[in-house]
Structures are given as C-alpha cells and as structure tokens.
Amino acid sequence: MSEITRGHGHGSNHLLAALSPPDLARLRPHLKPMNLKLRYEMERPNKPIEAIYFMHTGIASVVAEQANSTRIEIGLIGREGMSGSSVLLGDDQSPHSTYIQATGTGERIATKELQKATTESATLRRLLLKYVQSFMVQTAHTAIANARAKVPERLARWLLMAQDRVGGDTLALTHEFLGLMLGVRRAGVTEAVGDLQHRKVIKAQRGVIIVLNRKGLERIAGGFYGLPEQEYRRLLG
Amino acid sequence: MSEITRGHGHGSNHLLAALSPPDLARLRPHLKPMNLKLRYEMERPNKPIEAIYFMHTGIASVVAEQANSTRIEIGLIGREGMSGSSVLLGDDQSPHSTYIQATGTGERIATKELQKATTESATLRRLLLKYVQSFMVQTAHTAIANARAKVPERLARWLLMAQDRVGGDTLALTHEFLGLMLGVRRAGVTEAVGDLQHRKVIKAQRGVIIVLNRKGLERIAGGFYGLPEQEYRRLLG
DNA sequence: GCCACGTCGTACGGTTCCGTACAATGCAAA
DNA sequence: TTTGCATTGTACGGAACCGTACGACGTGGC
Numbered sequence: 001m002s003e004i005t006r007g008h009g010h011g012s013n014h015l016l017a018a019l020s021p022p023d024l025a026r027l028r029p030h031l032k033p034m035n036l037k038l039r040y041e042m043e044r045p046n047k048p049i050e051a052i053y054f055m056h057t058g059i060a061s062v063v064a065e066q067a068n069s070t071r072i073e074i075g076l077i078g079r080e081g082m083s084g085s086s087v088l089l090g091d092d093q094s095p096h097s098t099y100i101q102a103t104g105t106g107e108r109i110a111t112k113e114l115q116k117a118t119t120e121s122a123t124l125r126r127l128l129l130k131y132v133q134s135f136m137v138q139t140a141h142t143a144i145a146n147a148r149a150k151v152p153e154r155l156a157r158w159l160l161m162a163q164d165r166v167g168g169d170t171l172a173l174t175h176e177f178l179g180l181m182l183g184v185r186r187a188g189v190t191e192a193v194g195d196l197q198h199r200k201v202i203k204a205q206r207g208v209i210i211v212l213n214r215k216g217l218e219r220i221a222g223g224f225y226g227l228p229e230q231e232y233r234r235l236l237g
Numbered sequence: 238m239s240e241i242t243r244g245h246g247h248g249s250n251h252l253l254a255a256l257s258p259p260d261l262a263r264l265r266p267h268l269k270p271m272n273l274k275l276r277y278e279m280e281r282p283n284k285p286i287e288a289i290y291f292m293h294t295g296i297a298s299v300v301a302e303q304a305n306s307t308r309i310e311i312g313l314i315g316r317e318g319m320s321g322s323s324v325l326l327g328d329d330q331s332p333h334s335t336y337i338q339a340t341g342t343g344e345r346i347a348t349k350e351l352q353k354a355t356t357e358s359a360t361l362r363r364l365l366l367k368y369v370q371s372f373m374v375q376t377a378h379t380a381i382a383n384a385r386a387k388v389p390e391r392l393a394r395w396l397l398m399a400q401d402r403v404g405g406d407t408l409a410l411t412h413e414f415l416g417l418m419l420g421v422r423r424a425g426v427t428e429a430v431g432d433l434q435h436r437k438v439i440k441a442q443r444g445v446i447i448v449l450n451r452k453g454l455e456r457i458a459g460g461f462y463g464l465p466e467q468e469y470r471r472l473l474g
Numbered sequence: 475g476c477c478a479c480g481t482c483g484t485a486c487g488g489t490t491c492c493g494t495a496c497a498a499t500g501c502a503a504a
Numbered sequence: 505t506t507t508g509c510a511t512t513g514t515a516c517g518g519a520a521c522c523g524t525a526c527g528a529c530g531t532g533g534c
Contacts, residue, residue, distance in 0.1 A: 064377045064378065064380065064381050066378075066381055066385075066460040066461065066464070067459065067460025067463070067464070068459065068460045070381065070385050070460065072380065072381050072384050072385065074377040074380050074381075085373070086370055086373075088366075089366045089367065089369055089370035089373075090363045090366045090367050090370070091367065091370050091472065094370075094374070095374060095464060095468055096374075096377065119359070122356070126327045129325075129326045129327045130326065130327050130328065132326055133323055133326035133327070133328050133331075136322070136323075136326075136373055136376065137331070137332060137333075139373065139376050139377055139380060140301045140311040140333065140376055141301065141303075142380045143301065143309065143311050143376060143379045143380040143383050144301050144303055144307065144309050144311075144383075144420075146380050146381075146383040146384035147309050147383035147384075147419075147420030147421075148303075148307050148309065148420055150489095150490070150491095151490085151491075174510085174511065174512090175511075175512065176510090176511075176512095182384075183381075183384030183385055184384075184491075184492085185491080185492065185493075185494095186511090186512085187491095187492090187493090187494090187512095187513085187514080187515095188490095188491065188492080190511095190512060190513060190514085191491095191513090191514090193512090194513080204512095205500095206499080206500055206501080206510090206511060206512075207500095207501095207510090207511075207512095222304065222305065223303040223304025223305045223307070224303065226304070227303070227304070227332060231332055235328065387519095387520070387521095388520080388521080411480085411481065411482090412481075412482065413480090413481075413482095421521075421522090422521080422522065422523070422524095423481095423482085424482090424483085424484080424485095424521095424522090424523090424524090425520095425521065425522080427481095427482060427483060427484085428483090428484090428521095430482090431483080441482095443480095443481060443482075443529080443530060443531080444480090444481075444482095444530095
C-alpha cells in the first residue's frame with residue numbers, strides 16, 4: 001500500500017485495516033473522513049456520545065475527572081485504536097472525556113450506525129471488543145505507573161506511547177499539557193524534560209519534544225512501558 | 238427474598254440477580270457453588286482462564302504486575318460483580334491476576350460455558366458488558382487516586398470500596414496486604430491507619446479494621462470515592 | 475507456659491514532589 | 505519594532521513518602 005493510500009484510506013487505521021471485507025463494507029457507507037483539530041472534544045463526560053472516531057494520524061486522550069476538578073489521563077488513542085469504548089460495552093456515555101491531543105485526521109461514524117453494525121456482526125463486535133480489552137490493560141498500567149513511577153519514568157512512558165501513535169520523532173506539546181497528562185505540576189514536567197534532555201534521549205524546544213533515542217527512552221521507562229503494547233499485538237497484531 | 242436465600246441463592250450476586258429468567262436458566266446448570274478461600278487464585282497472568290466467578294460474599298482483587306515484580310491492585314470485585322472481564326471481551330486470558338482477598342462464597346462457571354451463553358444471548362452479553370464498563374471506570378478512578386490522593390485518602394477509598402462489597406463493618410486484612418493494594422510500603426499503611434483511627438472513623442486491631450463512621454470515611458476520601466459506584470448504579474442499579 | 479512467628483508501632487535520614495512565585499525566553503500580532 | 509502573552513527555567517521551604525531497621529506486641533503451636 002502506497003504512502004498516499006496509507007495516509008488517507010481506511011487502511012491507515014489499524015482496526016479498520018483488520019476488518020474482514022464484509023465488515024468493512026458494512027461500515028464504509030457511514031464512515032466520514034474528518035480533520036481532527038487540537039482540543040476537539042470527541043466525547044464529553046456524562047453526555048451522549050454522538051460519534052465514534054477511528055484515527056488515521058494524531059492522538060486523542062481519554063481523561064478522567066474527579067469531583068474537585070482534578071483531571072488525569074487514563075489512556076491514549078492513535079491510529080491503532082478508536083474512541084468510544086463505552087459504546088461497544090453497550091452504554092451511550094461515560095464519565096470520561098476524550099479529546100484531540102495532537103492534530104490529525106480520522107474517520108467518524110455515528111454511534112447508532114456502529115451500534116447497529118456491532119449488533120448484527122459478531123466478527124466486527126469481537127474485533128472491536130479486543131481493542132477495548134487492550135485499552136483496559138493500558139488504563140491498568142497507567143494506574144501502576146501513577147502509583148510507582150518517578151516523573152521522568154512516567155514522562156518517558158508517555159513519550160513512547162505518543163510516538164507509537166503519531167509515528168514520527170516530533171511531538172508538539174507543552175509542559176502544561178504534559179502535566180495534566182501525567183498528573184504532576186507543570187514545573188515538575190519542566191524538570192523531567194530537562195532530565196531526559198540531559199540524558200540525550202530527547203531534544204526539547206518551545207512547544208515541541210523530539211525523540212532522539214528511543215531505545216534510551218525505553219530503558220528509562222523500564223517496566224512501565226511495553227506490557228500494554230505487547231498485549232495489543234497479541235490481541236490484534 | 239429471605240436472608241437465607243440471599244445468602245445462598247443466585248440472588249446474592251447482583252449480576253445473577255439482574256439476569257432475565259431465560260438467561261439465568263441458561264447459566265444455572267453450569268453454575269457451581271464454591272467456597273472461596275483466602276488467596277485462592279481465580280486467574281493467573283497470561284494463563285488461560287478456566288472459570289469465571291460470581292461472588293456472593295467476600296472480596297477478590299484484580300492485580301496488575303510489572304516487569305520488575307511491582308504489583309498493584311487495579312480493581313475490587315464483590316457480590317456486585319464477577320471475575321473474568323477479559324473473557325467477555327473475547328479473550329481467554331489477561332495479564333492480570335485475580336485472587337481472593339477476603340474469604341467468602343460464590344459460584345463458578347466454566348469459561349467455555351459462559352462464552353457459549355454470551356454468544357447465544359444478546360441480553361446476557363449486554364448485561365455483563367455493562368459490568369465490564371463499570372469495572373473500567375473503577376480502574377480509571379484507581380489511576381486518578383494513585384496519582385493524586387494521599388495515603389490516608391487512598392486508604393479511606395479502599396475501605397469504603399471493601400465495605401460496599403462485604404456488607405459488614407469488619408474487614409480482615411493486614412497492613413502488609415493493604416500496602417500491596419495501595420501501592421505503598423507497609424509502614425505507610427500503619428501510619429495512615431493510625432491517622433484514620435485518630436480521627437475516629439475506624440478502629441484497628443491485629444489483622445482487623447472496623448469501620449466506625451462511614452460518612453466520615455467518605456469525607457476523608459473526598460472525590461476519590463463515589464464516581465465508579467455512581468456509574469455502577471446508573472448502569473446496573 | 476513458653477516459644478516462634480506474623481503483625482504492628484515507630485524512628486531515621488534521604489528523596490521526590492508539591493505549591494508557589496518570579497524572571498527569562500520565544501512567538502505572534504499590532 | 506514593540507508589545508503582549510504563552511511558555512519555559514529556576515528557586516524556595518515544606519510536605520509526603522520511601523527504604524530500612526528494630527523493638528514491641530499477640531496469637532497459635534508445641
């Protein structure tokens with residue numbers, strides 16, 4: 001498949017690419033290409049989910065909120081996945097928000113259409129539920145990392161996960177936002193970025209982080225990175 | 238329903254109680270009552286799941302593990318739920334372990350039988366997937382708590398969740414185990430227990446914690462407790 | 475009754491991270 | 505160029521927690 005079709009066709013989303021021809025044919029008429037701009041909210045907490053998104057490029061964050069407005073990321077979605085896990089679990093909403101963290105493109109399908117399709121096709125349902133399973137593992141590993149990892153380790157983990165999903169070396173994000181993602185204060189991110197930069201595994205510019213040495217990042221992240229990715233491959237690779 | 242039947246019949250597990258008569262009839266021949274002893278492992282990481290458990294009394298913990306043997310709890314299961322979420326998502330294993338944290342009773346069904354039943358009955362599948370959804374919310378909230386809550390807050394949250402599931406005021410557990418659950422060292426638990434005891438919301442004895450003031454515990458846990466419980470009620474209550 | 479072992483209380487220095495504040499730096503609009 | 509604003513660097517005391525250690529306490533087995 002050429003770069004151009006990979007960039008624009010259904011194949012650039014791994015889930016759509018893994019669908020059987022009949023299942024893809026079932027969804028195709030309802031899939032609408034979309035540009036996904038920074039901060040676009042795909043799901044709002046406790047509001048009906050209108051559509052599900054299959055990403056081609058860019059990243060979306062799933063963020064959990066708490067009574068006193070503490071917010072923290074519980075998962076990342078890129079071209080390996082989709083939004084709207086809770087729809088697949090039979091609900092039409094969730095207490096989490098999902099929004100674009102890195103601008104990109106994707107395809108959108110109305111919730112009702114996806115519900116109809118997954119009700120009718122067991123193979124489609126099974127495939128998408130496997131993604132939900134891998135997403136649960138990701139969330140669980142986030143819980144471990146939040147409890148046990150130091151900030152530089154958590155940052156390394158996050159950068160690796162982000163890089164997996166955008167596919168390039170350059171990540172456009174501010175320390176402020178990373179702080180939200182990791183659940184630490186902005187100044188703590190700045191220090192961790194400085195640390196990783198000093199170890200020469202990343203290069204930081206204003207609003208941009210460039211991955212220089214992925215292996216090095218993996219070493220720093222240690223066991224906090226990898227298990228969910230391995231599980232994804234087992235389930236869907 | 239009398240206390241006795243609640244204690245021993247299918248009705249004492251909230252999921253089984255919520256099943257439609259045909260769905261319950263479908264499962265009933267395969268459900269086998271079991272005593273669930275402390276530390277009994279219902280699921281081992283990356284091993285095929287042989288059976289799914291619907292608890293009547295007692296608590297099970299779902300624990301995630303990491304390369305360097307760091308372990309931490311990502312969810313609690315009691316009579317409101319079931320083990321084996323990943324089976325409902327179409328997998329036959331998961332990277333997590335599930336074992337009994339407080340001795341009790343329950344019913345067991347072979348994985349194959351449950352798979353068959355959920356394949357055939359859409360209503361059964363939908364109900365159980367809603368529980369999976371509520372469990373995901375619980376895990377996500379654990380991720381928040383691990384990142385942001387202080388140890389006494391986390392302990393309060395855990396005790397409330399445990400009390401919801403055992404239904405009494407007395408919880409039999411050691412500080413050592415609580416440390417594993419909360420992802421902190423044993424001595425940290427001892428201090429937090431002392432703190433809560435000093436605030437007169439619990440009473441601690443050797444191997445036992447007694448909840449004296451549930452409202453007080455909820456105040457201490459703050460926003461770290463409640464959202465998953467509310468979500469459970471919305472989905473299944 | 476005594477011993478052994480699991481459990482708990484407590485202490486210590488050291489590290490990480492917080493909350494906060496303020497200055498320096500880039501970028502973009504006027 | 506200048507101005508305004510978002511972003512980043514850095515600093516500070518203080519709080520929370522860690523790793524570790526050791527002694528005290530309870531409970532069950534002998």
